[in-house]
Amino acid sequence: MALITFREERCKGCRLCTTVCPKNLVVMSGQINDMGYHPASVLEMEKCTGCALCAMICPDLVIEVQREVKAV
Amino acid sequence: MRKVFSRPVSLKDVPFHYCPGCNHGIAHRLIAEVIDELNIQDNTIGVAPVGCSVFTMDYFDIDMFQASHGRAPAVATGIKRVLPDRVVFTYQGDGDLAAIGTGEFVHAAARGENITLIFINNAVYGMTGGQMAPTTLIGQKTKTSPQGRKHEVNGYPIKVCEMLPPLEGTAYVARVAVHKPKSIIQAKKAIKKAFEVQIKGLGFSLVEVLSACPTNWGLSPIEAVTWLEENMIPYYPLGEFKTPTAGVI
Numbered sequence: 105m106a107l108i109t110f111r112e113e114r115c116k117g118c119r120l121c122t123t124v125c126p127k128n129l130v131v132m133s134g135q136i137n138d139m140g141y142h143p144a145s146v147l148e149m150e151k152c153t154g155c156a157l158c159a160m161i162c163p164d165l166v167i168e169v170q171r172e173v174k175a176v
Numbered sequence: 177m178r179k180v181f182s183r184p185v186s187l188k189d190v191p192f193h194y195c196p197g198c199n200h201g202i203a204h205r206l207i208a209e210v211i212d213e214l215n216i217q218d219n220t221i222g223v224a225p226v227g228c229s230v231f232t233m234d235y236f237d238i239d240m241f242q243a244s245h246g247r248a249p250a251v252a253t254g255i256k257r258v259l260p261d262r263v264v265f266t267y268q269g270d271g272d273l274a275a276i277g278t279g280e281f282v283h284a285a286a287r288g289e290n291i292t293l294i295f296i297n298n299a300v301y302g303m304t305g306g307q308m309a310p311t312t313l314i315g316q317k318t319k320t321s322p323q324g325r326k327h328e329v330n331g332y333p334i335k336v337c338e339m340l341p342p343l344e345g346t347a348y349v350a351r352v353a354v355h356k357p358k359s360i361i362q363a364k365k366a367i368k369k370a371f372e373v374q375i376k377g378l379g380f381s382l383v384e385v386l387s388a389c390p391t392n393w394g395l396s397p398i399e400a401v402t403w404l405e406e407n408m409i410p411y412y413p414l415g416e417f418k419t420p421t422a423g424v425i
Binding site for chain 2: 105106107114116117118119120123124141154156157159160161162163164165167168169170171172173
């Protein structure tokens with residue numbers, strides 16, 4: 105169970121995040137943000153594992169990742 | 177649910193001015209994460225270069241200084257000698273460090289100054305519009321080498337990491353890349369190690385970060401990271417070129 109949030113107003117539409125998702129969940133939105141780019145988004149959030157690879161490669165820190173963490 | 181990835185505290189919450197897909201943002205984030213993890217935000221002074229990253233003082237939430245073109249290692253030397261308890265690093269591109277600043281970084285290394293240099297190598301002059309840099313690859317097309325760089329005319333690209341280890345003052349020299357998640361993890365480890373070398377007072381440390389410049393390479397961001405992997409890494413191999421005596425870290 106994971107939740108990733110995109111600050112869509114900061115996304116420059118470089119698409120690097122779409123190349124690293126192991127489940128190919130990250131897609132570019134059909135909408136256009138204030139800067140004129142198509143921001144990245146995830147449609148099938150229930151399939152996301154919260155691996156954070158998309159956040160790791162994002163040059164503009166658009167993505168924030170939350171997930172269930174097992175108590176140690 | 178717990179946050180497992182969010183903006184580091186040492187990075188101000190402002191948008192970067194960099195082009196889409198520019199790897200500067202990843203390098204900024206890694207440095208800020210290392211500063212957070214080492215808990216040195218109040219104790220760190222950064223020196224910004226001239227180039228695309230000239231406005232880094234707007235992004236890092238630490239004390240910053242902006243040096244003249246290429247002179248960041250000399251400025252960092254002064255800061256470190258006056259305030260030896262601070263962690264001092266420079267953030268320089270290849271046009272700044274490897275061209276006009278060659279004398280500064282070589283002599284800072286030879287003196288064994290206890291500072292850290294983060295060297296962003298994208299094989300091109302970014303801010304001025306994509307001219308040939310000393311690190312431009314043979315055959316690479318730029319604004320000033322439209323037929324591709326020729327070694328007969330333009331010489332060979334400078335391999336900064338390979339030229340530093342013989343200098344006795346250097347303690348840690350490594351080359352990393354930020355074009356895919358695995359490399360980004362290794363890059364962060366190298367940057368952290370370089371800061372730790374400085375905190376332990378072992379000497380000069382430099383981390384070269386291979387970085388993509390989609391705009392001036394004339395490629396899409398995705399094509400650019402592929403180009404980096406296929407062309408830059410074979411010429412600029414990744415790895416640690418010099419580490420402090422085994423067992424120190």
